[in-house]
Amino acid sequence: MSAVEVTGLVKHYGDVRAVDGISFVIEPGEVYALLGENGAGKSTTVEILEGYRTATAGQARVLGRDAAAGDRAWRDRIGIVLQTSGIEQEFSVRELIELYGSAYSDPRPADEVIDMVGLTEKADDRLGSLSGGQQRRVDLGLGIVGRPEVLFLDEPTTGxxxxxxxxxxxxxxxxxxxxxTVLLTTHYLDEAEHLADRVGVLNKGRLVAEGTPGTLIEQVSGTIVSFNVPADIDLADASTTFGQLLGTEIDLVGRLVEARVSAPTAAVHRLTSWSLERGIELDSFTVRRASLEDAFLRLVDDDATDGGEP
Amino acid sequence: MSGLSTGALIVRQARYQLLTFWRIPVALFFTLALPLIMLVLFNALFGSSDIDTDEGTWSVRQFYTGGLAAFTAVSATFTNLANMVPIRRDEGVLKRWRGTPLPTWMYIAGFVLSAVIIAFIGVVVMLTLGVVAYDLQIEWAKMPAAAVTFLVGVGAFAALGMAVAALVSTASSASAVANAIILPLAFISNVFIVTDDAPAWIGTIGDIFPLKPFVESFQDCFNPTVDPPGFNWAQLGYVALWGIIGGVIAVRRFRWEPSGTSARGRRARRRHADVAAS
Structure with missing residues (x-):
């Protein structure tokens, strides 16, 4: 049995399709990241899985149960860290962990949780005296106090x-x-790249790509070559000149040239030969593997131009 | 499921709400201290006079103690819940609890139980001050009636407080609505002044709402001209009826999430869609 199963999920708010027919599966023990810009449908999807919202259509199952019909025993096995949600400011960290822990059948000891989220020194301080980041760590602690089998983390490290x-x-x-099993939403690409076994990219309520961070990067990108246009080259000619040298279209932002090349060794060789012949030192010259951010931006851009829908 | 029993969970919830109350000085002051200050002030200002009622003459000091004790019970339940529950909802605390395995009714039960305990403490302190300082006579034969009246009253006013919490949209408006209801009503419900000589329409309005029947029933338990056992079944039934209506509204209209979150989300998504379309 999969830990999370989403099939053809749709959620409309009035005439806005916040979630527009998405499907994915998370296996037990997997860390899965839903990646997307604000308004892409991440939180709506997660809140349906947490049982807070009902879907317009489709299925959302967690631990084999329809999330909208989750009962007490089901809630005992999941942990939730909401994107924004208040905490009682009048209590200390330890008091809150113990209090929320009492709702679960087999809570972690408060000290263990406090240690896990790195708040040992603040354990007896009231929430009102903690910084925003420290309060967010209390959020995390309250999410894991019940030893969840499935943990939902909605933008857990924002701020x-x-x-x-x-x-x-x-x-x-x-x-x-x-x-x-962890379902994480984030708009930090490095976070998804670092943590997730698999990533689903959401754009305007649809899942536009899915895979391991590595395969997503491979699918849509290669190697990124970038440098500043030398001072004695006219910007108007830059696209043609460097496009031919690198064998691909280039992006020009200000004086910065960026190109995604599929055969980097040959392309870099042509570029450096050209600059050596002219005695030009290429300012800010870098060659790097494409990141998830490059992949993500490309996916979201492609979707906007090819999707047909506004 | 293992873990704590239902009773232990509710007690734990009530203890946590009591701690919250204790740690919010404003709540403590308005609920418990302010009625005591009123008792001292009213007695200093008017304490030497008597009240002539149909049943006989009654010292005004005794009138104030019973009435303000009932008012304290209403503050601790109705006003307290109508204020605190929307605050917790606006903060997102209710939504967080809804995500835990704690059954939602137990969370509410803990909240209500804490309010009843605060009401009980307030009433006991008020009556003790009345006995010690203002010559209040406790007739033990009427104490069962006082206890039953107290329980019916706090039950009904807790339910009405939860109904207000369910109907108003934000914490700031909840506080205003609760006070706008209870303070004018207190003036026409024999809490601060006797309304026997007031115009008939004031008496009629007072009779419609549940505060006056509750205050009068509770005052009667400390009124020397009323004979034991002192039960006012008709008035108590009327208070209970209000409580049942409040309870039905509270259950049907209760919301866990701040109002406007979905609307805000909707607007944000629409904006996003507009931006994407342009």
Whole structure:
């Protein structure tokens, strides 16, 4: 049995199709990231799976149950970290973890949870005195206190400083290794690339691509070559000149040339030979593997131009 | 499912709501301290006079103690719940609890139980002050009636508080609505002043709403001119009827999420769609 099964899911708000027929499956123990811009339908999808919203059409099953009909025993096996949701400011971290833990049949000890989210030093401080990032870590703690089999994380690290993000990533990895199924939404591409076993890219309510971060990058991109147009080259000629050298169309942003090349060795050889012959040093010259961000932007752009629908 | 029993969970919830109440000084002041201050002030201002009723003459000090004790019970249930529940809803705390395995009725039960306990503490403190400082006579034969009246009253006003919480959209309007209902009603319901000599229409309005029947029933339990056992079944039945109506509205209209989130989301999505289309 899959941990999460979404089949032909549709959610309309009035005449707006927030979720427009998406299907995906998450296997037990998998970390799956839903990636998309704001309004792509990530939160709506997750909130249907959490049982907060009912679908207009299609199926959303978690742990074999229709999420809209989830009962107490079902809720005991899932953990939820909502995108935004308040916490009682009048309580300390420990009090809250114990209180919310009491709702579950087999809660983790409060100290263990506090340690997992890295709040040991703040354990007895009231929530009102914590920073936004620290409160978000309490959110995480409340999500995992019940030892969930399936954990929903809706943009869990938004507003974190880099070190807090790293720590949260470690925690999610640790949970994933421990067999917890994680459904993560994020618009941080590095987060999805780092954490997810598989990624689904949502755009305007539709799943436009799915796969491991590696295959998504392979599918849509290759290697990115970039540099600044040398001062003695006219910008008007840059597209032609460098397009021919690199054997592909280039993007020109200001003076920055960016090109996605499929045979990087030959392309780079032609480019560097050309500049050596002219005694030109290419400013900010870089060759890098395409990132998930390149893949994502390309997917979302393609979808906007090829989709036919506005 | 293992874990805590139903009773233990509700007690734990009530304890947590009581702690919350204790840690919010404003709530503590308006619910428990303000009625006590009123008792002291009213007695200092008018305490030496007597009230002539159809049944006989009654010291005004005793009148104030019973009436303000009933008012405290209403503050602790109706006003408290109508304020706090929408605050928790606006904060997203209710939505968070809804995502846990705690059955939703247990969360509500904990909230209501805490309100009843606060009401009980408020009434006991008020009556104790009345006995110690203002010559209030406790007739034990009428205490069963006082207890039953208290329970019917707090049950009904808790349900009405939850109904207001369900009907108003935001926490700020809930606080205004609750006070706009209860304060004018208190003036025509024998809490602050005796309305026996007031124009008939004031008496009629007072009789329609449940505050006056509750206050009068509770005052009667401490009124020396009323004989034991002191039950006012007709008035209690009327209060209970209001409570049942409130309870039905509360159950049918209760919302876990802040109002406007879906509308905001809708607008945002529409904006997004417009941007994408342009």
């Amino acid at each position: 974190f400083d880099p070190s807090a993000r790293r720590r949260s990533w470690d925690l999610v990895e640790q949970l994933g290794e421990g067999g917890t």
